[in-house]
Amino acid sequence: MAGMDLPQEERYEEFHQVENGVGMTRYFINTFKEQNQQLPHRITHKRRLTIVTGKLAGNIIDEIIVKRLNRIKNLEVNSIIIKNNFFGESVTVTGLLTGEDIYTQLKQIEYGDYVILPANCLNFEGKFLDNWTPEMLETKLNSKVEIVDSDFISLIESIS
Template sequence: TAGRDFPEEERYDGYIQLENGVGMMRLFINEFNEAFEALLGSPEYETLAETLDRTLTIATGKLTGPTIRGFAEQLMRAFPRLRIHVYDIRNDFFGETITVSGLVTGQDLIRQLKERKEAGEDLGGALHIPSNMLRVGEQVFLDDVTVQDVERELNMRVVPVEPGGNEFIQAILDKEYNMERDNGNFVYIQAYDRGGEA
């Protein structure tokens, strides 16, 4: 299973070091493995395996690239018509020694994925990024490039995905996936507006 490069769960002492990234990755791996097993055992799985047909791209930092690729391979084996491209974005903005996804900039993302498209690769219609690439509560990368800029430049829908193994899988299975976390209270405003119309 994915995630064998990270220490076992017992070594994390209740995840007290989540903030350092390594603990977060172990938690993410465990969540993915649990959610994946639950998905394979679910009544919907057979139908989903026959009907899910999409190509998408996941952008991440170099540090997590191998783990994310392992997850993608497991999902593609389970869903024969699912095609996932995982690209580690090289950090030209801050320097190549910076390998975490939270410091990937919009300009590096655009430039490197444009090169892939121009080389003839089919990246699909959706680009999934971890939500930590964006400033908290905003649709903006650290270099002031917006999600809309990336969508326009790459002609793809950008899908910020909440951290967590279950969220990772849900975003791939559901073409309409949107983070339920409020980016500027968006979800709550929508729900309130709908309630007000009744």
């Protein structure tokens, strides 16, 4: 995140800055760390996942989430940092990604069995800012799309 360490939890008080991306990232990491010990050591079927993220959280997703999930036997996890063409490259938060930007960049790579989208990519109607839906993305990619707020235990259970 701009080459700086993520501020410690104490700096956020009650996470009033969640919407700015940095507070949301801290909350996401803390929730993931709480779930870490409950994650399984293996899943039944081989699965390949790609986690979608914006540039702001990209390194953190790789260093903490992807690294840990790849320790689960039969699970291969990658991430993709989506460049925001809709609003411009200076916009780096995941919450402002569009369905079309995600689709255009995912179709160029091997994304596996599931595409994992952070819940903050979607508005209260369950749509991206460009009115795409996860179902549209799923159809165009011919791959399952899962929405994750911060509950990776449920995600792993649903794909097993």
